[in-house]
Amino acid sequence: MAGGTPEGLGAILGEGPARRLILPSLESISGLLHAFTVKGSSPAAVLSASAGADLPLRTLRQVHGAAVEIVGEENRAPARPADAEDVPEGDALLTRRPGLALGVYVADCAPILICGPESRGLAAVHAGWRGTVAGVLREAIGALGEDFGARPGDLRLGIGPCIGPCCFEVGEEVVEALLDADRGAGACVLGGARPRIDLVEANRRQALACGVDPDRIEAAGLCTMCRGDLFESYRRGRGRAGRMAALIAWRP
Secondary structure, eight states: OEEOOOOSSSEOOOOOOOOEEHHHHHSSSSSEEEEEETTOOOHHHHHHHHHSSSEEOOOBBBOOOOOEEEETTTTTTOOHHHHHHTBBBBEEEEOOOOOOEEEEEEEEEEEEEEEETTOOOOOEEEEHHHHHHHHHHHHHHHHHHHOOOGGGGGGGEOOOOOOOOOOOBOOOHHHHHHHHHHHHHHEEEEEESSSEEEHHHHHHHHHHHTTTTTEEEEEEOOOOOTHHHHHOOTTTTTTOOOOOOEEEEEEO
């Protein structure tokens, strides 16, 4: 197995389609597997290499909102295969069923993986600027508490590679929307020829406001637009980029 350490936090494991990035805090949780795929890797191959077996993968039709979908629970609609025509719409996916993988797809937006070791609740969250403004991370944390009994202070969050404040230039309307949603988010807005947004910090603030322990939030610290050797980027590819997956599951 090939390994390495990129310039941010975390480590690269695997080769070819199984190549992936992992974060130390999530990797330390017994029985948990997680990964952020990189350019050229395959979610199925990454899951198989991580788990030592094929795992079913559940995904969403992502719409840059704040809707949460829970799968794998009794008295709920059955979990759908990843290629089903009726894949649910939303931007946060939750489960606590062992052996069932959750995934969200990104190419500059922030992929956020959440684990509640005590409650056994897991979440995969897709947070672009619209989802961040809509409060998708807040909704996911709330659902983990309401449905699985997870306490915010017990959760661990891993924020994967996304477009960084070095590159995320936005219009004034984005700045206005962010500050309307969080009046204290001025530190997430950087100056320059055009305003720039720190998407990781905006979501970190949202997690802290929910009661998550700051020491339990870990970010990869890698910019998808800067690191064309490792990651897909919608902006760098001018809309023609591929997608990467953020994956999380309890081992079967």
